[in-house]
Amino acid sequence: MMPHTLTRLRQKIKPISLSQFNILLALWLGLALNFAFFQQIQKLTPYQGPKAYLFLAATVLVIVAAYNLIFQFFNWRYTAKLFAYILLIMGGFTAYFVNSLGVMISPEQIQNMMQTDPHEVQDLLSLRFILWSILLVFLPIIFVAVLPIQAEKISSQLLKKLLHAFVSFVLLCGLLFIFYVDYAAIFREHRNLKSLISPQNTISATWSYYQKSAPKKNLPLVQYGQDAHLLEHVSQSKLPKLMVLVVGETARAESFSLNGYAKNTNPELSKLDIINFSQVSSCGTATAVSVPCMFSGMPRTDYDQQLASHREGLLDIAQRAGYKVTWIDNNSGCKGACDRVEQYVIPQPIKDKWCAKNGECYDEILLDSLKAYLAAIPENDKTPRLVVLHQMGSHGPAYYQRSTAPYQPFKPSCDTNAIQGCSNSELLNSYDNSIVYTDHVLSSLIGILKSNTAYQTGFWYLSDHGESTGEHGMYLHGSPYAIAPSQQTHIPMLMWFSSAWHTGNPAQINCLTQQKSQKLSQDNLFPSLLTLLDVKSQVIDGKNNMLQQCGLKQKV
Incomplete structure (x- = not known):
């Protein structure tokens, strides 16, 4: 039933070019998933009034232009949707933790994810998480699935890619040049900001984890402390x-x-x-x-x-x-x-x-x-x-499940794992x-x-x-x-x-x-x-x- 519905929807939607698809994807990834990053930029901007908003708008354009530039190399008509699905899933879920819980996506967080168990995953599930997943992960995926990409001659497609890559590159370099001093000062003092940008944070952290931290298999056991011995053995007279x-x-x-x-x-x-x-x-x-x-x-x-x-x-x-x-x-x-x-x-x-x-x-x-x-x-x-x-x-986050009734003196408590929706006093009580x-x-x-x-x-x-x-x-x-x-x-x-x-x-x-x-x-x-x-x-x-x-x- 679902495949037939998607097919009918696809037939009713006017096809768009690959270039337009890339721009839409770049706008979604750059804007919809990175509220926490832009909030931090706004707090750290050295400007006030209209100039502060101009700096924020420039930052948005830098992120969108960077994604669009990258897509010119990786997104082709037959691969664009596959890459889009991966980025929407990866970016959508990590953006929830960044925007809702203030979590920074780092190699350590990737390690936590790799070593978690089903109980820990279950503790993260909440109504807020489900709603986020529907609105910012599954609906965008459905939209991409039904959006037809029109066929183009390879020469025309290459020409458009070169044009978009050039414009994105110029826009990216131009804005970075204009605000170089500001960006250099902000990111030099706040290197962790890059861990707030989805989905690049997940890609970067995962790469770093597998390069440096992922345990290698079949390594020989290194013996350590082989000389260890007790100073005195237990006697009948001593416990x-x-x-x-x-x-x-x-x-x-x-x-x-x-x-x-x-x-x-x-x-x-x-x-x-x-x-x-x-x-x-x-x-x-x-x-x-x-x-x-x-x-x-x-x-x-x-x-x-x-x-x-x-x-x-x-x-x-x-x-x-x-x-x-x-x-x-x-x-x-x-x-x-x-x-x-x-x-x-x-x-x-x-x-x-x-x-x-x-x-x-x-x-x-x-x-x-x-x-x-x-x-x-x-x-x-x-x-x-x-x-x-x-x-x-x-x-x-399910703190309320970590104590039994006789040991819950502090009320009211946050009786949910969607802790960001509780008041500070309720959360602390739990x-x-x-x-x-x-x-x-x-x-x-x-x-x-x-x-x-x-x-x-x-x-x-x-x-x-x-x-x-x-x-x-x-x-x-x-x-x-x-x-x-x-x-x-x-x-x-x-x-x-x-x-x-x-x-x-x-x-x-x-x-x-x-x-x-x-x-x-x-x-x-x-x-x-x-x-x-x-x-x-x-x-x-x-x-x-x-x-x-x-x-x-x-x-x-």
């Missing part, structure tokens, strides 16, 4: 260590009342004897970067994603030294960090208790999973253990409720460890990255690190240790407590955690080892 490392999701430090936030988002943790580190920064602004980075042993400034993808990391080294290492996940995976250690399979009854029909689970599933894991350990097993819990945390729920999960976890008498128990929590909730017109996360706001890079970090750990390692606790207000980062995790676990290796970097900052030295 083994059990460290639980919690990798949080999308929690930002400024939303923790432990760090001075006005709303009480940490009602339970504030009553416990924890060490709160208030000045901690992340390695990246997205899980796909931060998680492998923090476990790699490479500091952020030297982080090599390709190397990290096929080199052993923190968990491999702890395992080699003698620890039983287990990863328990309630997120989208470990991004390669846990590939060679045990990945705990959560029992179905626990899933039935905490998971919704769409497969997403509340973080209390991690508490029950840890209880089940510990209960299964034989009484005579003295193996030291490192357990990593990966939270769903405050993953957006996000803050997710932090309150995380507070409950973490304090309950400490309670589990506190009641365990078979181990010296320790707890370390840090988030993978933060989150923007409308500040500077930005939402979510994944901005290029160099321009990312503090909301995306300033993360919470907490530690707790049992009385048995305190008794056996008092100098460690005192040393860590002294650093709770110092500037730290995820770079400190690798060397500091291995030292806490009594692991000795040449790959432990003393510069980032928190336990060496107080003059503490490991035994040989």
Whole structure:
């Protein structure tokens, strides 16, 4: 039925030339999809009044002329519609995130997209997104499908292409020459602006991702820390260590009342004897970067994603030294960090208790999973253990789904994933409720460890990255690190240790407590955690080892 309808529509529409088709496509891509870019240009223009509008109009013409010039080389009668479909789909969808959520399309965002899962995609679907898709993606595609392009002699077509290319080139160069000083000043100081122009942002970011960041297949595993060993083996008179490392999701430090936030988002943790580190920064602004980075042993400034993808990391080294290492996940995976250690399979009854029909689970599933894991350990097993819990945390944009009713004190809330349509206070209430729920999960976890008498128990929590909730017109996360706001890079970090750990390692606790207000980062995790676990290796970097900052030295 649909093909026949399109055919009838095509027959009723007067054919247009290829040149006219290219101009229409350039106008649509240049104008309809780039409101956020033009808004930023208008804010940054050095002019006022009519001259400001003239500068804005010149910018629009530059974008349209650039697209039209490019189309003269790639769009021919039999390829024009194919390229149009690709650009309309690519540009239409990315423009939604740019214009509605302030997301900058960067190689990091392409990496996020490549590593996302169906649950994360589902969280992005909303009525606003559906309406945008219909109006700015599917209807333009239908229009292109029914618009006939008239046949022309190749000589006539080439002549028109040369003419349009010449006019576009002259217009492009002329306007860039006239406003060169202004454009140079704006783009020199705001290099991120190009990531707002759809669809070139997607093409450029995708190319950059595959050139520099896409993991290469079948690379040999690089062994790391082969000399790792425990300083002293567990004896019958001394309890083994059990460290639980919690990798949080999308929690930002400024939303923790432990760090001075006005709303009480940490009602339970504030009553416990924890060490709160208030000045901690992340390695990246997205899980796909931060998680492998923090476990790699490479500091952020030297982080090599390709190397990290096929080199052993923190968990491999702890395992080699003698620890039983287990990863328990309630997120989208470990991004390669846990590939060679045990990945705990959560029992179905626990899933039935905490998971919704769409497969997403509340973080209390991690508490029950840890209880089940510990209960299964034989009484005579003295193996030291490192357990990593990966939270769903405050993953957006569906913040309202990240907490249960008893832990939603802040009302009214934004009970939708179309967060850009909520008021700022509603959005913050939903996000803050997710932090309150995380507070409950973490304090309950400490309670589990506190009641365990078979181990010296320790707890370390840090988030993978933060989150923007409308500040500077930005939402979510994944901005290029160099321009990312503090909301995306300033993360919470907490530690707790049992009385048995305190008794056996008092100098460690005192040393860590002294650093709770110092500037730290995820770079400190690798060397500091291995030292806490009594692991000795040449790959432990003393510069980032928190336990060496107080003059503490490991035994040989």
